[in-house]
Amino acid sequence: MNHSLKPWNTFGIDHHAKHIICAENERQLLSAWQHATAEGLPVLILGEGSNVLFLEDYAGTVIVNRIKGIEVTESADAWHLHVGAGENWHQLVCYTLDNNMPGLENLALIPGCAGSSPIQNIGAYGVELQQVCEFVDCVELATGKHLRLSASECRFGYRDSIFKHEYQDKFAILAVGFRLTKAWKPVLTYGDLTRLDPQTVTPRDVFDSVCHMRMTKLPDPKVNGNAGSFFKNPVVNREHADALLALFPNAPHYPQRNGTVKLAAGWLIDQCQLKGYSHGGAAVHQQQALVLINQSNATSDDVVGLAHHVRAQVGKKFNVWLEPEVRFMGPTGEVNAVEVIA
Ligand SMILES: Cc1cc2nc3c(=O)[nH]c(=O)nc-3n(C[C@H](O)[C@H](O)[C@H](O)COP(=O)(O)OP(=O)(O)OC[C@H]3O[C@@H](n4cnc5c(N)ncnc54)[C@H](O)[C@@H]3O)c2cc1C
Structure with missing residues (x-):
């Protein structure tokens, strides 16, 4: 596990991968995939790592896609x-x-x-x-x-x-x-x-x-690591939305064509007074509650612990259970992010 993934994920989490290969064309990409697969290693294709959270070292080959044109x-x-x-x-x-x-x-x-x-x-x-x-x-x-x-x-x-x-x-x-x-x-x-x-x-x-x-409004990942909106805006059924709006008439809500209602995750988090709340080196961004940041050398456990707390607080107050937008990567590939922070 010699290769640090820190430069390859905008959260700036310092886990490692067995191999990291940049592919500039399809041939290089396929050849890297075939080599890894022949060795029985898992493969993860990455762009700029701005939508991922590495939970642990990656026990395989990360192929960074740099096919241009x-x-x-x-x-x-x-x-x-x-x-x-x-x-x-x-x-x-x-x-x-x-x-x-x-x-x-x-x-x-x-x-x-x-x-x-x-x-x-x-x-x-x-x-x-x-x-x-x-x-x-x-x-x-x-x-x-x-x-x-x-x-x-x-x-x-x-x-x-x-x-x-x-x-x-x-x-x-x-x-x-x-x-x-x-x-x-x-x-x-x-x-x-x-x-x-x-x-x-x-x-x-x-x-x-x-x-x-x-x-x-948004933190620059070069200053404070982050992966943009950490949670998706939750979508609830009409009855749930009506019950919530009866208690919180100011809650931003967006009726969808299929009858469901989209809520603003950032608003829900903000109502729990969580802006600036920190857990280890990870924190809820001061201006934009939907973004969790790597404030000071956060580990993935810090981010997971923080996400768990945010989800629990929002769930307790609104009976709305947030789901991560960010993709969680375990040692051999993606894992269920909701289960990790539940
Ligand atoms: C500050 C900030 C602001 C953001 N704002 C927004 C926003 O406004 N709207 C929005 O939608 N998103 C936003 N995002 C999230 C992110 O930028 C997007 O999801 C972006 O498209 C991810 O691109 P990436 O190349 O970094 O993907 P990565 O994080 O590298 O990969 C994401 C997933 O795609 C897979 N993947 C990557 N490339 C390939 C490929 N070539 N073939 C197959 N699978 C592949 C990876 O395995 C991984 O599962 C933001 C992120 C940050 C850090």
């Missing part, structure tokens, strides 16, 4: 981008704006790789990846067979896709196809964006506003 084609009504999975997401957003292909500006400054973006259907400020994703190119690791999944085949949901279910572990994402419509319409439904004038606003204005909001 952006190709653009144009049709009458849209630009079509074919983007290597290892491209940095924010740089892709900048590239599209610099080349007058708007549509990704609400998703600016989300850490991670383009190839990871479909996995949890990244979203921010009213836009989700599924609105711009045309297809995802994958390779089946055991056979080397290529597959192109259309956006509908990806079964995108809230922080969810087929890549967190049937396609997990058996497939690697090699590239993502985007369709950016030329009929650009600004999405100005959240935060400071609501103050922009839809008649005159430019994609660059939206980008600047999103970057400003993120830089002022």
Whole structure:
């Protein structure tokens, strides 16, 4: 276990892996997978490690996907981008704006790789990846067979896709196809964006506003390790939401098309007075309760202990049981994060 995972996860947790290999093309990725598998070692494919919490040393090979390349084609009504999975997401957003292909500006400054973006259907400020994703190119690791999944085949949901279910572990994402419509319409439904004038606003204005909001509200992982929103916004049934709203009329709530109601996890945590609460080296971020940070050399046990406390407090007060958005990695692969913090 010689290789530290600390530079490879934005939480900055110092566990180790047996091997860490950077793959710059598909051949290197498949060869690393085959070598590890022949040795009986587990394999974890990683982008920038901004959505994972390593619980222990990883007893196998971590393959860091750095497959690059952006190709653009144009049709009458849209630009079509074919983007290597290892491209940095924010740089892709900048590239599209610099080349007058708007549509990704609400998703600016989300850490991670383009190839990871479909996995949890990244979203921010009213836009989700599924609105711009045309297809995802994958390779089946055991056979080397290529597959192109259309956006509908990806079964995108809230922080969810087929890549967190049937396609997990058996497939690697090699590239993502985007369709950016030329009929650009600004999405100005959240935060400071609501103050922009839809008649005159430019994609660059939206980008600047999103970057400003993120830089002022979210902790920079380079300063305080974190993995963004630690918990998903919980979705409850209508009766549960009504009971909660009778007691807490100010609770932010978002009715969903299927009759369920989405609640704001950050608000629930904040109501438990947990901002700034710490456990070992881990803490609830002072400005954004949804983010757990590595305040001072936190161990994964510190983060798990803190997450357990937050979940228990919110559960006790609201009878709402938070689930991590962050993926928990054990010694041989992903483990059930809810069970770990329950
Ligand atoms: C400060 C901060 C802010 C954030 N804000 C947001 C936000 O606004 N919205 C949002 O949705 N998310 C947000 N996130 C979470 C995170 O940025 C996204 O989930 C991002 O898409 C993860 O990319 P990654 O490359 O770091 O993935 P990783 O953490 O490296 O991997 C995530 C999972 O995908 C798997 N994986 C990675 N690459 C591949 C591949 N090529 N093939 C198959 N499997 C693969 C990994 O095994 C792992 O299970 C934030 C994170 C941070 C630190």
